[in-house]
Amino acid sequence: MTATMSAAGSAALLAGLPGIGPNRLAELLADDDPEAVWQLVVAGRVDDPHAEAWAAVARAADPAAEAARYAEAEVRVLTRADAAYPAVLAADLAPPGVLFARGELSALETPRVAIVGTRRCTGTGAGFARELGRELATAGVGVVSGLALGIDGAAHRGVLDAAGVSWAAPIGVVGCGLDVPYPARHRPLWDAVGERGVLLSEAPLGARPAPWRFPARNRIIAALADLVVVVESHAAGGSLLTVTEAIGRGIEVLAVPGSVRNPAAAGTNQLLAEGCHPVTAADDILVALGMVPGGRRSAAERRPAPDDDGRRVLEAFDWEPATLEQLVLRTGLALGVLALSVQQLLDAGWIMAQGSWYERVPSVP
Amino acid sequence: MLGLVPSASLFGIDGHAVTVEVHISSGLPSFTVVGSPDASCREARDRVRAALLSSGCEWPLQRVTVNLAPPTVRKVGPGLDLAIAVAMLVASGQITQQAVGDRSFLGELGLDGAVRPVAGTLCLTDALGTGALVLPVPSAVEAGLVGDRILHPVRNLAEVVACLEGADPWPVPSPIEVAPPPPPTDDLADVRGQPVARFALEVAAAGGHHLLLLGPPGAGKTMLAARLPGVLPPLSDGEALQTTRVHSAAGLALPTGGLIRIPPFRAPHHGASAVALVGGGTALLRPGEISAAHNGVLFLDELAEFPPRVLDALRQPLEEGAVRVARAVASVSLPARFLLVAAMNPCPCGYGSRPGGCRCTDSARARYARRLSGPLLDRFDLRVEVTRPSVEDLLGHQPGESSASVARRVAEVRDLAVRRGVRSNSELPARRLDEVAPLSHDATRLLTDVLRSGRLSARGLHRVRRVARTIADLSGAPHEIGAAHVATALGLRVDPALDQPAPVELAG
Numbered sequence: 001m002t003a004t005m006s007a008a009g010s011a012a013l014l015a016g017l018p019g020i021g022p023n024r025l026a027e028l029l030a031d032d033d034p035e036a037v038w039q040l041v042v043a044g045r046v047d048d049p050h051a052e053a054w055a056a057v058a059r060a061a062d063p064a065a066e067a068a069r070y071a072e073a074e075v076r077v078l079t080r081a082d083a084a085y086p087a088v089l090a091a092d093l094a095p096p097g098v099l100f101a102r103g104e105l106s107a108l109e110t111p112r113v114a115i116v117g118t119r120r121c122t123g124t125g126a127g128f129a130r131e132l133g134r135e136l137a138t139a140g141v142g143v144v145s146g147l148a149l150g151i152d153g154a155a156h157r158g159v160l161d162a163a164g165v166s167w168a169a170p171i172g173v174v175g176c177g178l179d180v181p182y183p184a185r186h187r188p189l190w191d192a193v194g195e196r197g198v199l200l201s202e203a204p205l206g207a208r209p210a211p212w213r214f215p216a217r218n219r220i221i222a223a224l225a226d227l228v229v230v231v232e233s234h235a236a237g238g239s240l241l242t243v244t245e246a247i248g249r250g251i252e253v254l255a256v257p258g259s260v261r262n263p264a265a266a267g268t269n270q271l272l273a274e275g276c277h278p279v280t281a282a283d284d285i286l287v288a289l290g291m292v293p294g295g296r297r298s299a300a301e302r303r304p305a306p307d308d309d310g311r312r313v314l315e316a317f318d319w320e321p322a323t324l325e326q327l328v329l330r331t332g333l334a335l336g337v338l339a340l341s342v343q344q345l346l347d348a349g350w351i352m353a354q355g356s357w358y359e360r361v362p363s364v365p
Numbered sequence: 366m367l368g369l370v371p372s373a374s375l376f377g378i379d380g381h382a383v384t385v386e387v388h389i390s391s392g393l394p395s396f397t398v399v400g401s402p403d404a405s406c407r408e409a410r411d412r413v414r415a416a417l418l419s420s421g422c423e424w425p426l427q428r429v430t431v432n433l434a435p436p437t438v439r440k441v442g443p444g445l446d447l448a449i450a451v452a453m454l455v456a457s458g459q460i461t462q463q464a465v466g467d468r469s470f471l472g473e474l475g476l477d478g479a480v481r482p483v484a485g486t487l488c489l490t491d492a493l494g495t496g497a498l499v500l501p502v503p504s505a506v507e508a509g510l511v512g513d514r515i516l517h518p519v520r521n522l523a524e525v526v527a528c529l530e531g532a533d534p535w536p537v538p539s540p541i542e543v544a545p546p547p548p549p550t551d552d553l554a555d556v557r558g559q560p561v562a563r564f565a566l567e568v569a570a571a572g573g574h575h576l577l578l579l580g581p582p583g584a585g586k587t588m589l590a591a592r593l594p595g596v597l598p599p600l601s602d603g604e605a606l607q608t609t610r611v612h613s614a615a616g617l618a619l620p621t622g623g624l625i626r627i628p629p630f631r632a633p634h635h636g637a638s639a640v641a642l643v644g645g646g647t648a649l650l651r652p653g654e655i656s657a658a659h660n661g662v663l664f665l666d667e668l669a670e671f672p673p674r675v676l677d678a679l680r681q682p683l684e685e686g687a688v689r690v691a692r693a694v695a696s697v698s699l700p701a702r703f704l705l706v707a708a709m710n711p712c713p714c715g716y717g718s719r720p721g722g723c724r725c726t727d728s729a730r731a732r733y734a735r736r737l738s739g740p741l742l743d744r745f746d747l748r749v750e751v752t753r754p755s756v757e758d759l760l761g762h763q764p765g766e767s768s769a770s771v772a773r774r775v776a777e778v779r780d781l782a783v784r785r786g787v788r789s790n791s792e793l794p795a796r797r798l799d800e801v802a803p804l805s806h807d808a809t810r811l812l813t814d815v816l817r818s819g820r821l822s823a824r825g826l827h828r829v830r831r832v833a834r835t836i837a838d839l840s841g842a843p844h845e846i847g848a849a850h851v852a853t854a855l856g857l858r859v860d861p862a863l864d865q866p867a868p869v870e871l872a873g
Contacts, residue, residue, distance in 0.1 A: 001694075015611075079450075118721075118725055119727065120721065121720075122720035122722050124720070124723035125721065126557075149727070183727075231720070233638060260720050261724055263721055264721030264722075265721070306594060321720045321721075323561075323718055323750045323752050324561050324750070324856050324857075325559060325560060325561035325562065325750070325751075325752055326752060328560050328561055329558065329560070329755070334838075335560065335561065335564055335853055336840070336847075336849030336850065336852065336853050337849060337854075338854035339849065339853040339855065339856035340811070340848055340849045340852035340853075340854075341852075342852070342856060343811060343814075343815065343855060343856075344850045346818075346820070347814050347818060353820070353859070354720050355579075355711065355750070355752030355859055356579060356748075356749065356859035357719055357720055357750070359720060
């Protein structure tokens with residue numbers, strides 16, 4: 001058994017001690033190497049109210065077996081002593097004591113932008129997040145996000161849409177063990193990000209999602225980013241925690257303006273009112289990063305042009321979700337004519353349906 | 366000494382002829398009821414005794430055995446009281462068997478001798494022979510619906526005894542006063558704006574398509590549903606009799622004329638049990654709400670609040686138009702062909718269907734969504750979002766089209782369906798759709814596109830074609846179905862976004 005393997009096993013076991021949080025873990029590991037700390041824990045000689053409980057757990061654990069388990073799962077265990085530990089996190093206010101990584105850490109060697117937002121987003125919001133993800137990845141900017149439902153997931157889907165030659169890989173930061181895809185329906189996305197980019201977590205394998213882990217996860221997202229972009233957020237959303245973490249680190253926050261009638265844009269509009277720069281296209285982000293935009297205008301409009309009725313219907317949307325009934329009242333078209341027009345617009349990709357609501361689609365992927 | 370008196374007992378919605386036999390012999394005074402009586406039937410002893418005594422008759426202090434034949438039929442309720450009392454009088458020699466003749470007796474007795482109505486008089490009368498029937502006065506109208514029966518409506522036991530003794534002539538029913546026209550039900554003219562919801566209601570009525578109304582609280586879902594009976598055609602003679610039988614058996618109040626002509630509207634609360642909804646109960650096998658809604662409308666408000674088990678019990682009756690209720694004692698088939706209208710909020714907070722509008726947690730939404738099974742949701746051919754009418758509509762506009770005018774179109778479309786050999790377009794068999802609902806070239810192309818894009822499943826296709834048939838009929842009945850008709854049918858069949866946000870599919 002090599003020394004590094006034993007260190008990795010010890011570090012992983014330390015991160016999994018019952019009741020240990022990011023701060024306590026970082027404190028324990030502040031100066032010493034993980035093996036030495038582990039020996040102290042086994043002996044019950046750490047200065048902590050949990051020391052006895054930890055010692056009981058620790059005596060039953062085997063660092064070598066733990067290290068083998070992580071090797072088997074292809075998850076790297078990094079402490080600040082490791083050369084591979086991301087420099088940007090090592091320099092942070094609250095660096096994770098132990099960082100678990102799946103995939104290529106080289107994905108972090110690009111300019112990085114965090115795209116965050118609400119899980120309960122509008123289709124328009126998700127569509128825009130996807131567009132940002134795609135264009136930033138194409139421009140060589142790494143997208144950091146939390147793989148949650150809604151905006152987070154959509155941003156990374158955009159990154160994966162753009163997968164190609166000159167491309168920045170996705171960076172996912174999650175709040176639970178790297179073998180516990182959460183939400184479960186994001187398993188394919190989770191795997192794709194792990195294979196093509198990097199997945200990071202400070203929770204050991206098998207750790208279930210717990211409410212306290214998500215704000216801690218948001219701090220890592222903020223720490224990794226050069227810029228934070230909030231696409232949609234409710235008035236008191238979790239993504240505003242990421243914003244607070246970013247501001248505490250002096251990292252610039254940008255926000256996407258939304259309709260004043262969209263409750264999922266209340267938080268972002270508030271950010272704009274407080275002085276954040278607005279994002280209306282990926283170029284705004286590139287400019288904020290000091291990169292030169294241009295040269296990549298979005299793909300030419302491939303959708304067949306709508307007919308007269310279609311144009312009337314599109315205008316009636318006013319970029320807000322609408323039901324069939326609202327469209328009837330606004331256009332004055334007969335229900336049959338309108339319904340046919342709606343079906344044609346759906347087919348052509350001008351609008352999309354979510355339940356009984358229809359939304360305009362700004363541009364096609 | 367023996368007394369024999371014919372009567373009838375109710376089971377499900379069927380009456381069964383019962384002969385009440387009373388035997389009195391010497392021995393210690395006792396009173397036994399045999400022949401599958403239930404508890405309320407056994408309690409007849411106390412009611413009959415008090416009624417006889419307060420009507421000036423004697424109660425024999427001997428051994429009394431009451432047999433309700435045939436014993437295979439379970440007898441439920443107090444409806445045999447009057448027959449038992451008369452049989453007692455015969456058996457104790459107070460009147461003769463000849464005086465009874467072939468008369469049957471129906472009615473519950475009060476302690477003062479009053480004869481009270483029993484549930485299911487219509488069904489019970491049906492089951493009895495052609496002899497005269499002695500029954501409580503309030504039941505005469507209902508029994509009269511059977512026709513060609515001699516009825517003797519009575520008020521109390523003393524009156525019956527007087528007639529049996531020959532002291533008084535048997536009373537005859539007073540002529541039924543002509544039923545006043547039914548009071549106007551809620552009119553569609555009260556509904557302002559909401560053109561799509563109104564149209565969906567019209568399509569539901571015209572084609573017999575089940576309708577699901579989605580929308581936030583206060584959007585007017587209940588108001589719309591309550592106006593459905595007003596646009597449905599009145600019941601035919603056969604339908605009216607069937608529905609009246611069910612209501613009679615369930616002990617529900619009948620209209621003045623006796624016969625139910627307006628399609629019934631039943632709106633059980635979501636606290637209703639499965640038995641209350643589909644019928645049953647241990648003894649009586651009473652018709653439930655879905656049978657009471659036979660040939661009418663069953664409205665389930667707050668659909669997702671109904672226990673899932675109760676809702677799934679609706680699936681079989683929805684397919685078959687009848688519900689088979691089986692119990693250890695027996696099983697009965699109760700008619701239950703109804704138009705199902707349901708209303709629900711899209712999520713617990715009620716604002717969830719508008720993208721970005723929901724305030725519920727993920728788990729709350731998931732729990733809410735799980736309450737509705739896919740197969741049940743699939744039964745709704747029409748699923749529309751009801752949005753709150755705008756202020757301008759509420760205050761400014763003309764009143765909407767009246768129920769009477771919509772009902773005329775509905776009746777025409779129903780006639781067309783009858784000419785196609787079905788009661789309504791929703792019953793068109795899939796194999797006949799090509800013949801009776803041919804698609805125009807454009808409509809075929811639209812459906813091809815929609816199927817290919819995955820917005821419609823193969824199973825949904827037939828349902829959309831039936832709804833499109835109804836929409837085409839409403840718009841003047843061209844033989845061929847156009848693209849606009851199909852598109853409208855698709856627009857009226859949204860997938861409730863119960864489990865949003867709609868996942869953006871992962872590319873590649």
